[in-house]
Amino acid sequence: MPKPVKLEVSRRRLLAAGTATAMAGVVPGAQAQPHPSRQKPSQRPTGVSFEVNGKPRSLQVDNRTTLLDALRENLSLTGTKKGCDHGQCGACTVIVNGVRINSCLTLAVMHEGDRITTIEGLGQPEQLHPMQAAFVKHDGYQCGYCTPGQICSAVAVLDEIKAGIPSHVSPDLTAPPELTNAELRERMSGNICRCGAYSNIAEAIAEVAGSST
Amino acid sequence: MKFDKPAEANPIDRMQVVGRAHPRIEGPLKTTGTAPYAYEHHDVVTNPAYGAIVGSAIGKGRIASMTLAEAERAPGVLAVVTAENAGKLGKGKFNTAKLLGGPDIDHYHQAIAVVVAETFEQATAAAALIRVEYAPADGRFDLEEALKTAPLAKDPNSPEKDAPPESRTGDFEQAFAQAPVKLDELYTTPDQSHSMMEPHASIAAWNGDKLTVWTSNQMIDWGRTDLATTLGVPKENVRFVSPYIGGGFGCKLFLRSDAVMAALGAKAAGRPVRVALPRPFIPNNTTHRPATRQRIRIGAGADGRIIAIAHESGSGDLPDGQPETATNQTRLLYAGPNRLTSMRLAVMDLPEGNAMRAPGEAPGMMALEIAMDELAERLSLDPVELRVRNDTQVDPEKPDRPFSRRNLVRCLREGAERFGWTRRSATPGAVRDGHWLVGMGTAAAFRNNLLVPSGARVKLGRDGLVIVETDMTDIGTGSYTIIAQTAAEMMGVDIGRVVVRLGDSAFPVSSGSGGQFGANCSTSGVYAACVKLREAVALRLGINSAEATFSDGQVMSGNRSAKLADAVGEGELVAEDKMEWGGLDKSYQQSTFGAHFVEAAVDSFTGEVRIRRMLAVCAAGRILNPTTARSQVIGAMTMGAGAALMEELAVDKRRGFFVNHDLAGYEVPVHADIPHQEVIFLEEADDKVSPMKAKGVAELGICGVAAAVANAVYNATGVRVRNYPITLDKHLNRLPGVS
Numbered sequence: 027m028p029k030p031v032k033l034e035v036s037r038r039r040l041l042a043a044g045t046a047t048a049m050a051g052v053v054p055g056a057q058a059q060p061h062p063s064r065q066k067p068s069q070r071p072t073g074v075s076f077e078v079n080g081k082p083r084s085l086q087v088d089n090r091t092t093l094l095d096a097l098r099e100n101l102s103l104t105g106t107k108k109g110c111d112h113g114q115c116g117a118c119t120v121i122v123n124g125v126r127i128n129s130c131l132t133l134a135v136m137h138e139g140d141r142i143t144t145i146e147g148l149g150q151p152e153q154l155h156p157m158q159a160a161f162v163k164h165d166g167y168q169c170g171y172c173t174p175g176q177i178c179s180a181v182a183v184l185d186e187i188k189a190g191i192p193s194h195v196s197p198d199l200t201a202p203p204e205l206t207n208a209e210l211r212e213r214m215s216g217n218i219c220r221c222g223a224y225s226n227i228a229e230a231i232a233e234v235a236g237s238s239t
Numbered sequence: 240m241k242f243d244k245p246a247e248a249n250p251i252d253r254m255q256v257v258g259r260a261h262p263r264i265e266g267p268l269k270t271t272g273t274a275p276y277a278y279e280h281h282d283v284v285t286n287p288a289y290g291a292i293v294g295s296a297i298g299k300g301r302i303a304s305m306t307l308a309e310a311e312r313a314p315g316v317l318a319v320v321t322a323e324n325a326g327k328l329g330k331g332k333f334n335t336a337k338l339l340g341g342p343d344i345d346h347y348h349q350a351i352a353v354v355v356a357e358t359f360e361q362a363t364a365a366a367a368l369i370r371v372e373y374a375p376a377d378g379r380f381d382l383e384e385a386l387k388t389a390p391l392a393k394d395p396n397s398p399e400k401d402a403p404p405e406s407r408t409g410d411f412e413q414a415f416a417q418a419p420v421k422l423d424e425l426y427t428t429p430d431q432s433h434s435m436m437e438p439h440a441s442i443a444a445w446n447g448d449k450l451t452v453w454t455s456n457q458m459i460d461w462g463r464t465d466l467a468t469t470l471g472v473p474k475e476n477v478r479f480v481s482p483y484i485g486g487g488f489g490c491k492l493f494l495r496s497d498a499v500m501a502a503l504g505a506k507a508a509g510r511p512v513r514v515a516l517p518r519p520f521i522p523n524n525t526t527h528r529p530a531t532r533q534r535i536r537i538g539a540g541a542d543g544r545i546i547a548i549a550h551e552s553g554s555g556d557l558p559d560g561q562p563e564t565a566t567n568q569t570r571l572l573y574a575g576p577n578r579l580t581s582m583r584l585a586v587m588d589l590p591e592g593n594a595m596r597a598p599g600e601a602p603g604m605m606a607l608e609i610a611m612d613e614l615a616e617r618l619s620l621d622p623v624e625l626r627v628r629n630d631t632q633v634d635p636e637k638p639d640r641p642f643s644r645r646n647l648v649r650c651l652r653e654g655a656e657r658f659g660w661t662r663r664s665a666t667p668g669a670v671r672d673g674h675w676l677v678g679m680g681t682a683a684a685f686r687n688n689l690l691v692p693s694g695a696r697v698k699l700g701r702d703g704l705v706i707v708e709t710d711m712t713d714i715g716t717g718s719y720t721i722i723a724q725t726a727a728e729m730m731g732v733d734i735g736r737v738v739v740r741l742g743d744s745a746f747p748v749s750s751g752s753g754g755q756f757g758a759n760c761s762t763s764g765v766y767a768a769c770v771k772l773r774e775a776v777a778l779r780l781g782i783n784s785a786e787a788t789f790s791d792g793q794v795m796s797g798n799r800s801a802k803l804a805d806a807v808g809e810g811e812l813v814a815e816d817k818m819e820w821g822g823l824d825k826s827y828q829q830s831t832f833g834a835h836f837v838e839a840a841v842d843s844f845t846g847e848v849r850i851r852r853m854l855a856v857c858a859a860g861r862i863l864n865p866t867t868a869r870s871q872v873i874g875a876m877t878m879g880a881g882a883a884l885m886e887e888l889a890v891d892k893r894r895g896f897f898v899n900h901d902l903a904g905y906e907v908p909v910h911a912d913i914p915h916q917e918v919i920f921l922e923e924a925d926d927k928v929s930p931m932k933a934k935g936v937a938e939l940g941i942c943g944v945a946a947a948v949a950n951a952v953y954n955a956t957g958v959r960v961r962n963y964p965i966t967l968d969k970h971l972n973r974l975p976g977v978s
Contacts, residue, residue: 105272168715170269171485222877
C-alpha cells in the first residue's frame with residue numbers, strides 16, 4: 027500500500043477521491059487557517075497575503091470575497107472562470123498548495139500564506155505548459171470557457187494518481203491507481219464542458235500522462 | 240457578391256489551407272486564460288461598478304409593491320433601477336417577453352431590478368434587501384393540459400408565407416388506413432436548458448449618448464439593434480463587442496437582460512457597470528428548448544417502403560411566441576407519397592422558449608428516429624436497411640426539386656460497416672456482458688442548410704499581413720480559424736500571415752452564429768471580400784485578375800510575377816463585400832446528412848445506462864477544417880447523449896417555473912458519461928450552396944443522437960421508452976429478469 031496521503035484534504039479532493047470517505051471527519055486544512063472574522067460583513071476589509079503564480083500578493087478584501095473573485099477582480103487574473111459560482115461546474119479550478127480546489131467555494135481570507143497556481147501560472151501563450159499544448163493539439167476545448175479549469179484539474183489529477191489516491195472507479199483501493207481512460211474520466215468529472223470536448227480532453231491528458239511517466 | 244448559380248472552380252478548390260486540419264489560431268489564448276470574455280475587459284473598462292439583478296419570485300401576476308429603501312441605503316450602493324424608474328423602454332424584435340419586468344410579471348425570474356454598487360459583494364447583498372410584494376395570478380404551466388385546446392401553428396421560418404398550417408401531400412388518412420404495417424405512437428421530449436459554461440454577461444459604458452457594450456452574444460447585429468430598440472436610442476449610438484463567447488447553443492442569439500440591465504445601471508450610476516447572470520438564472524431568466532408532445536404515424540408496405548407518414552407536434556410558449564418546429568425534417572427525410580405534418584402552439588406562462596442547437600430537428604429527430612426503429616422491428620427489417628429503402632433524392636412534397644447533394648445512404652452503409660453493425664442482435668434483450676445488458680442503435684442525422692447574408696472587410700498591409708474584420712462570432716465553433724484559412728487560401732499567404740478580428744459591430748455585418756449556417760455563410764462573406772481585394776491587387780499590379788494566381792505571397796499571371804505586398808501603396812489596401820444568396824435553395828433542397836451509431840450497456844440490476852461507443856458519419860459538403868468540424872460533431876453527440884439520458888427541466892406546474900435551475904439539478908454529461916467518439920466525414924463539395932461548397936455540421940451532429948442512444952438501450956433491454964430522458968425509473972421494473 028502506498029503511504030497514506032497528507033490529511034489536509036479539501037472538499038474537492040474528497041470528491042475526486044470518493045473512496046476516501048474515511049477521512050471525512052478531518053476538517054479541511056483546519057490547523058492552517060485563522061478563524062474567519064466575525065465582524066459585520068463588508069464594512070471593514072481584511073488584509074490577506076498569499077502567493078499567486080510564484081509572486082507574493084497582499085490584498086485588502088471584503089470578507090465575503092471568494093478566492094475566485096479575488097483572483098478575477100482584485101488581481102485581474104481572469105483566466106480562472108466563473109461558470110456557476112457555487113461548486114457545480116469546475117470552471118474556477120485552481121491549484122492551492124498542490125491540491126486542486128473550486129476557488130468559488132472558498133473565501134479569499136481563508137488563504138493566508140497559501141501557494142496558489144492559476145492557469146496563468148502554468149504557462150503563457152508563447153510558453154505553453156505541456157498540458158496546455160496538448161489541449162491545443164487535441165482540440166480539447168471549443169468555446170474555451172471551461173478550459174482553464176479543465177487544464178488545472180488535469181495537471182492536478184496526474185499528481186493525485188502519482189500520489190496513489192484511489193478514485194470511485196479504482197478496482198483496488200490498496201494498489202497504486204493506474205492511468206486508465208476510466209480513471210481519468212472519473213477524476214475529471216467535476217469539470218463540466220458543455221461544448222462536449224471530453225473525448226479530445228481525455229486524449230490530451232493521456233498524451234501528457236504518457237510522456238511524463 | 241450574389242451567389243445565384245452553382246459554383247465553378249475557384250481558388251478555394253486548391254485546398255492548400257482550407258480543408259486541412261489546423262489547430263485553432265486562438266488556442267494559445269484560450270488555454271492560458273488570456274482570451275478576454277465579456278466580463279473580463281479590465282484593460283479597457285477601468286473603474287466599473289457591479290450590478291446584481293433581482294428576478295421575479297412568481298411565474299405570473301403583478302408586483303403589488305417594491306420597497307427599495309433598505310437596498311438603497313446599503314453600503315456601496317450607487318443606484319437601483321426598476322421598471323418604475325427606468326423610463327420608457329421598448330421591446331426588441333427577437334424578444335418574446337420584456338427583459339425588465341414590472342409591474343406585470345411574464346415569467347419566473349424575469350428581471351425586475353438591478354442594484355448597482357461599488358463591489359460585487361455589496362451589489363449582491365443589497366439586491367437581497369429589496370422587498371417585493373406580489374399579487375400572483377393563475378398561469379398556464381401544464382403543457383399537456385394547454386395543448387388540448389391549442390390551435391394549429393405555422394412554421395414561423397417557412398419561406399412560403401401563405402402556406403396552410405398543415406402540410407399535406409396525397410391522402411394520408413386513407414393510405415394509412417390501408418397500409419399493411421402500421422405504427423402510431425406518442426413521444427415526448429422535455430424542456431431543455433442550453434447551460435453553456437459562461438453565463439450571460441455584459442459590461443456597459445456610456446460616453447455621452449454613445450453606449451458601448453462588451454457582451455457575450457452570437458448575433459452582434461441582432462443584439463445591437465434590439466438593445467437600441469429597447470433603450471429607445473439610435474442604433475448608430477450603440478456598439479456591441481463580443482470577441483470571445485463562452486458557449487451559446489442558441490441561448491445567446493438574442494439580447495438578454497444582462498446587457499439591458501448593465502446599460503440602464505450604467506446610465507443611472509454614471510459609471511460603467513458589469514452584470515453577469517448568476518447560474519441559477521439561466522433556465523428561467525433566459526430561454527430554453529421547449530418541451531414537445533409528438534404523435535407519429537407511419538404506414539408501410541411489407542417491403543418496408545413508406546406509404547403514409549404523419550408527424551404532429553405540440554409545444555408551448557409565452558404569448559406571441561413560436562412553436563418548436565419538430566416536424567420539419569419529416570417533410571424531407573424519407574420518401575412516401577402520402578404525407579401530413581402539423582404543429583400546435585399552446586400559449587403558456589413558463590419562461591420564453593426559443594432556439595437551442597438544431598431547433599426543430601433535434602427534438603423532432605428524437606421522436607422520428609425511434610419511430611423508424613420501431614417500424615423496422617414490426618417489419619422484421621434491419622433499421623439501416625429500412626432507412627436505405629426509404630431514401631429519396633428529391634423533395635418528397637415537390638418531386639421536381641432535387642436535393643443539392645444527399646449521401647444519407649452512404650453515411651448509413653459506411654457507418655454500419657465501421658461500427659460492426661452486423662454484430663447487433665436483432666432480438667432485443669439478448670446480449671449480456673456480465674451483469675450488463677448490451678445493445679446497439681442507429682439513427683439518421685438530418686439538418687437543413689440555411690443561407691444568411693454575410694459581410695467582411697479584408698485589408699492588405701505593406702508588410703503583407705492580411706487582416707479580416709467581420710462581426711461574425713466564434714462561440715467555440717472555430718470561426719477564427721476557418722476564416723483565417725479562407726483568407727489565406729484566397730490571398731495565397733501562409734495562415735500565420737492572417738489576422739482575424741471578430742465580434743464587433745464596428746465591422747461589417749455577418750451571418751452571425753446560429754442554425755449551423757455560420758461556417759459556410761461567414762467564410763463565403765470573407766471569400767467575397769477577398770475576391771474584391773484580389774481584383775484591387777491585380778489592378779495595382781497591372782495583372783488581369785481573372786488569370787492571376789495568388790500563391791506563396793506572390794501574384795502570378797503567365798510569366799509575370801509580383802510580390803503581393805507590392806500592390807500596397809501608402810497605408811493599406813482595403814476591400815469590403817457581402818455574400819448574398821440567390822434562389823438556388825428554392826430550386827435545390829439543401830440539407831446535411833449523417834448516421835449515428837451507439838453501443839449502450841444497461842445495468843441489469845439498477846437500470847443505469849452507460850454509453851460504450853459512439854460513431855457519427857456526416858455528409859455535409861466540404862469540411863473546412865476537419866479538426867474543428869470534428870469537435871463540433873463530438874460536442875453535439877455529447878449534448879445528444881445528455882438529451883437521451885439525463886437532461887430535463889422539471890416544471891413546477893403549480894407555481895410555474897423550472898425547478899432544477901442550476902448545474903447540480905439540471906444534469907448534463909460529464910467526462911465519465913462520454914466514451915471515445917468517432918467521426919467520419921464523407922468527402923464532398925456541394926457546388927449549389929456557396930463558393931466554399933461547404934455546409935454546416937454543428938447541429939447535424941446532435942440530430943438523431945438521442946434516438947440512436949434510445950434505440951441502443953431498447954436493443955439492450957427490450958423495453959421501449961418513448962419519454963425522454965431515459966432515466967432508469969422508466970425501464971427498471973420491466974428489465975429482463977436477473978438470472
